[in-house]
Each structure stands twice: as C-alpha cells, then as structure tokens.
Amino acid sequence: MKNRRQSFWAGVRAELPLLMGVVPFGLIYGVLALNAGLTPASAQMMSSIIFAGSAQFITAQLVREAVPGLVIVLTIAVVNLRHMLYSASVAPYISALPMNWKVLLSYLLTDEAYAVTIGNYEKEGVTPSGHWFFLGTGLTLWISWQLSTAAGILLGTTFPESWPLDFALPITFIALIIPTLKDRPAIAASLTAGAVALFAYELPYKLGLMIAGLLGILVGTFLEGRKSPKAVSPPVSPDHGGPGNGRTL
Amino acid sequence: MNIWLVLLLGGLLTFGMRFIFIYLLGRFDVPEMMRRALRFVPPAVLSAIVVPELVIQSGQMNLSLMNFRLLAGAVAVLVAWRTKNTLLTILGGMVVLVLLELLF
Numbered sequence: 590m591k592n593r594r595q596s597f598w599a600g601v602r603a604e605l606p607l608l609m610g611v612v613p614f615g616l617i618y619g620v621l622a623l624n625a626g627l628t629p630a631s632a633q634m635m636s637s638i639i640f641a642g643s644a645q646f647i648t649a650q651l652v653r654e655a656v657p658g659l660v661i662v663l664t665i666a667v668v669n670l671r672h673m674l675y676s677a678s679v680a681p682y683i684s685a686l687p688m689n690w691k692v693l694l695s696y697l698l699t700d701e702a703y704a705v706t707i708g709n710y711e712k713e714g715v716t717p718s719g720h721w722f723f724l725g726t727g728l729t730l731w732i733s734w735q736l737s738t739a740a741g742i743l744l745g746t747t748f749p750e751s752w753p754l755d756f757a758l759p760i761t762f763i764a765l766i767i768p769t770l771k772d773r774p775a776i777a778a779s780l781t782a783g784a785v786a787l788f789a790y791e792l793p794y795k796l797g798l799m800i801a802g803l804l805g806i807l808v809g810t811f812l813e814g815r816k817s818p819k820a821v822s823p824p825v826s827p828d829h830g831g832p833g834n835g836r837t838l
Numbered sequence: 839m840n841i842w843l844v845l846l847l848g849g850l851l852t853f854g855m856r857f858i859f860i861y862l863l864g865r866f867d868v869p870e871m872m873r874r875a876l877r878f879v880p881p882a883v884l885s886a887i888v889v890p891e892l893v894i895q896s897g898q899m900n901l902s903l904m905n906f907r908l909l910a911g912a913v914a915v916l917v918a919w920r921t922k923n924t925l926l927t928i929l930g931g932m933v934v935l936v937l938l939e940l941l942f
Contacts, residue, residue: 610928640849644852657839658840658844665852666851674876676857676858676860677876753935760931760932761928778885779885782885786890802886809875809878810875
C-alpha cells in the first residue's frame with residue numbers, strides 16, 4: 590500500500606509523458622490568444638480561471654470575431670459539458686473525501702488528469718491515499734499549463750508556423766485511449782463515438798463531441814448488458830455482473 | 839460584456855460542471871446502470887475528440903493516403919497498442935508526421 594507521498598509522486602510521474610502534448614498546446618494557445626486581441630493578463634488568467642484547453646482556444650477565436658459575451662459564456666459551457674461525465678465517473682472513487690478536497694480535485698479535473706487518474710482508480714480501486722495520486726496528476730498538469738501559456742504569450746509569434754505542434758495533443762489522446770480498449774464493448778464505444786463525431790462535426794459549439802460521446806457510451810453499455818455474465822471478460826469492478834438484459838437506457 | 843466577466847462566468851460554469859456529480863454522489867448512491875455506463879466515458883469521449891482532428895482537414899473529411907495526420911495517427915495507434923508507452927506513442931506520431939511533411 591502506497592503512502593501519501595508515494596501516491597502523489599506516482600501521479601506526477603504518470604502525468605509527465607502527457608506534457609509532450611500539453612506543453613505545445615499551451616504555447617500555441619498563448620500565441621493565438623494574443624493574436625486574437627486578448628491582453629497578456631487576460632490570456633494568462635484564462636488558463637487558471639477556465640483551465641480547459643479547447644474551451645480557451647474557442648474563447649480566443651470568439652473574442653477575435655467580437656461575438657457577444659453571453660454567447661461566449663454559453664459556448665464555453667457547451668464545449669465543457671463533457672466534464673460532467675468525468676465528474677460522474679470519478680465521483681464514486683472520491684465520495685468519502687472532505688469537501689475541500691472535492692472542490693480542489695474538481696477544479697483540477699481536466700481531460701488529461703481525468704484519463705490518467707481514472708486508469709489508476711480502475712486498476713487499484715479506492716485506497717486511503719488514492720486522492721493524492723489524483724492531486725499529483727492535476728497539479729502537474731496545472732503548473733505546466735500555466736507555464737506553457739506564459740511561454741506562448743512571451744514568445745509570441747517567434748516560432749515557425751510550419752511546425753505541426755498542434756498535432757501533439759490528438760496524439761496524446763491516442764496514447765490515452767488505446768489502454769482503455771480492454772474488451773469489445775469498449776472498442777465499440779470508441780469506434781461509435783469516433784464515427785459519430787465525424788458526421789456531427791458541422792454542428793455548432795462542438796455539440797457533435799457531446800452527442801458522439803454519449804452515443805459511444807450508450808453502445809458500449811448496451812453491448813456489455815447483452816453479454817451473459819459468464820462470457821464477460823475480467824470485469825473492472827467486482828459488481829459488474831448485473832442482469833443480462835439491462836437494456837433500460 | 840467585459841472580458842473579465844466572460845472569463846469569470848465561463849470559469850464558474852466550467853467548475854460547476856466538474857464539481858456537480860462529485861458533489862451529488864457524496865450524498866446519493868450511484869445507480870448500477872450508470873456505474874456500468876461510466877466505464878465507457880474515457881474511450882468514447884476521447885475518441886470523439888481525436889477522430890475529427892485526424893480526419894477533418896480544412897473543413898472536409900479526408901480519408902486518403904495524402905492525409906498525413908491520419909497516417910501519423912494510425913502509426914501512433916500501432917505504437918500505443920504494441921508498447922503501451924505514452925512517450926513513445928507521442929514521439930512516434932510526431933516523427934512520422936514531420937517526416938511525411940518534409941518528404942512530400
């Protein structure tokens with residue numbers, strides 16, 4: 590059993606490889622935000638107030654297009670809807686923590702911290718120091734996001750546009766997805782979501798992302814429910830084998 | 839609307855969405871159906887983010903071999919699957935993309 594410090598540093602170490610994708614993304618955000626007409630102070634503060642990469646990119650874009658503030662706020666909310674799913678997903682593992690921990694970990698609940706943390710919880714279950722792992726992933730990401738944003742704002746447009754730095758983040762997500770494809774329902778969930786996201790791409794405010802995510806989850810859950818409990822591959826959680834016809838969605 | 843007000847409201851909403859179920863599920867039990875569904879959040883949501891990034895180019899779907907991002911993404915999938923190593927996956931995908939763009 591790991592103690593607090595070991596868990597914290599294990600979280601930090603697990604998050605480090607992802608910085609390969611996050612840091613270039615933060616750099617680009619800093620550059621784009623200034624180009625869109627944000628002041629250095631507001632560009633930097635957005636990284637700590639909103640702390641969600643894709644929403645920040647879109648906000649910068651909308652500020653540039655002089656879209657009304659209320660529309661920007663609503664867009665941020667819709668683009669970040671997926672965080673409600675992350676919230677529901679980690680909630681059972683941290684339900685026993687005191688409120689100040691829940692607030693802090695909620696603030697740190699980004700795509701990258703979530704993916705690493707939920708992987709750890711699924712492997713190790715709830716342990717007395719598990720939330721320190723979560724804190725380690727979240728703080729590592731927070732610090733590197735603030736620093737890379739600042740670097741982007743300072744460097745401005747000095748690095749060549751031909752570098753495909755923006756590709757680092759999707760590649761990072763690929764590294765996060767593949768280990769979650771442990772069985773057929775998970776693979777089906779991934780393929781469904783990917784395909785739907787393509788066809789729903791034209792929808793405004795990244796709504797396609799949310800629809801695709803939900804449909805993927807639905808397909809995965811349905812396929813898993815259809816399998817007889819015997820045929821189920823080693824479950825992630827021990828309370829996995831419910832009634833085989835759980836088609837209540 | 840003032841930019842600071844936009845950031846503040848956007849930040850509050852974002853925090854609220856990250857917090858809501860963490861807050862609620864301390865008070866209520868998770869229904870069994872939802873518990874099973876949540877296992878599929880990472881593969882589904884992350885795939886919905888990634889696939890358009892690889893396939894859509896300047897607003898158009900591009901499934902041809904000339905879509906270097908798609909090729910590099912496929913290499914990254916292979917590397918991730920064979921090695922389970924995050925760093926190698928990112929490096930592999932980036933190197934392939936840079937090489938393709940340099941060569942063609």
